[in-house]
Amino acid sequence: MQMAINLPKQDPPARNAMLIDAARAALLVCLDERAERDGFWRERLEAWYSHRIRKVARRARNKAWDDVQALPGVTVGSVRAFVPSAVSEVPHELAKLQIRGTDLPADEGPLPFDPTAPTIVVDASLEMTAGKAAAQVGHASMLYAAARPEGEVRKWVAAGCPLNVREVPADVFAACAAHPGAVPVRDAGFTEVAPGSMTVLTLPPGAFDPESGRPG
Secondary structure: EEEEEEEEOOOOOOOHHHHHHHHHHHHHOOOHHHHOOOHHHHHHHHHHHOOOOOOOEEEEEEEHHHHHHHEEEEEEEEEEEOOOOOOHHOHHHHOOEEOOOOOOOOOOOOOOOOOOOOEEEEEEOOOOOOOHHHHHHHHHHHHHHHHHHHHHHHHHOOOOOEEEEEEEEEEHHHHHHOOOOOEEEOOOOOOOOOOOOOOEEEEEEOEEEEEEEEEE
């Protein structure tokens, strides 16, 4: 799955907001109503599910960002996630976008938190770029949805898939990983991190305390 992040030189998105957008966009491609009908959308997703699931985050701005809006996918805020395709079939409008150097600084000050939503927790000690982290939170939202009851997921989708993202130190991440409701993501290690690294995980609503910054 290709993902494009809108990173204008002036007024780029905040890192945390972008990661939330990425997690929601990737999930909404998979749970789009068009995926439930026979046709292009469903066929591409099924082909992707049957192979090694990868995501590639690219940066775009100005006309390049506008151009990719015509390609099949879902845009949430500063991120558009696209219906998956084979690497050899990535549209030119996407293929020309840069992958390396897709980064944003850490946010300063308090972050918004929805206590009714799941929380994706990122291991900050891995020092992933914003592009890499965007791909990982996209994995996280998908795996979390797959692990939850169908009725719960449908209600979540109907609400727009609200979620939180927190980047935390290694010790806090380890504590979150020990939570019985945690749904982890382990990376194949093609870029930035060692193979098998647990990069992110998702906790159900109520399992993360934003005040202490630790699992609740």
